[in-house]
Amino acid sequence: MARIPYADCTRDAVRPLAERIIAERGNLLHLYQMLMHSGPVAEGWLTYLTAIRQKTTLSGALRELIIMRVALLNNAPYEADQHAPIALREGMTQAQLDALNDWANSPLFDAQQRAVLAYTDAMTRQVQVPDAVFAELAALHSHEQIVEITATVAAYNMVSRFLEALQIHSHDAR
Numbered sequence: 001m002a003r004i005p006y007a008d009c010t011r012d013a014v015r016p017l018a019e020r021i022i023a024e025r026g027n028l029l030h031l032y033q034m035l036m037h038s039g040p041v042a043e044g045w046l047t048y049l050t051a052i053r054q055k056t057t058l059s060g061a062l063r064e065l066i067i068m069r070v071a072l073l074n075n076a077p078y079e080a081d082q083h084a085p086i087a088l089r090e091g092m093t094q095a096q097l098d099a100l101n102d103w104a105n106s107p108l109f110d111a112q113q114r115a116v117l118a119y120t121d122a123m124t125r126q127v128q129v130p131d132a133v134f135a136e137l138a139a140l141h142s143h144e145q146i147v148e149i150t151a152t153v154a155a156y157n158m159v160s161r162f163l164e165a166l167q168i169h170s171h172d173a174r
Contacts, residue, residue: 003167007036014039021046029082030168031159052155056148060090065100065113066120066149067156068092072100073124076160081170112140116149123153 009018009028014036021032035042053063064087071079084097099106103117115136122129138146
C-alpha cells in the first residue's frame, strides 16, 4: 500500500488534468493518481514523460529496453509491470526481458543494445559514466540519440525513485 493515500482526482483543481490524462493514456495509473496531489507537478511530469515516450527518435524497443533495465536495477516492480507489455509490443522479446538481469553474458542483445545497457547501468548505478562506456555509446548513436538515451535513463530513474519512495504498487486499490 502506498505511504500516503492516492489523491482525489475529482477535485476541481485537478479534474481537468485527470480527464486529459485519461483521454491521452486511456486511464489514470496509480502513478498519476499520486502525482495529482500537486497539479503543477503532475502536469509537468505528463509533459516531460510524453516527450520521452512519444516524441524522440529512439525506437520503441530501445526506449523500453532502457526503461525495463532501470526498473530492474532500481527494484521498481510497478515500473516493470507497466512497461513489460509495452516492451513486448514495441519489439522486445520475452527472452530478452528474462535475460536483462544478466545482459552482459547473454547473446540476445546486439552491439547497439549492449552499449545502451552499459550506459544505462553506469548512469543508474554510479551516476558518472566512464569514458569507455560513453565512447561505445557514441560510436553507435548520433548526438540527438545520445541526448534522448540520456534523458530516457534519467527520466525513468526519476520515475522509479518516486514510485519506490512512496511505495506505489500495481496491486494497490484505486
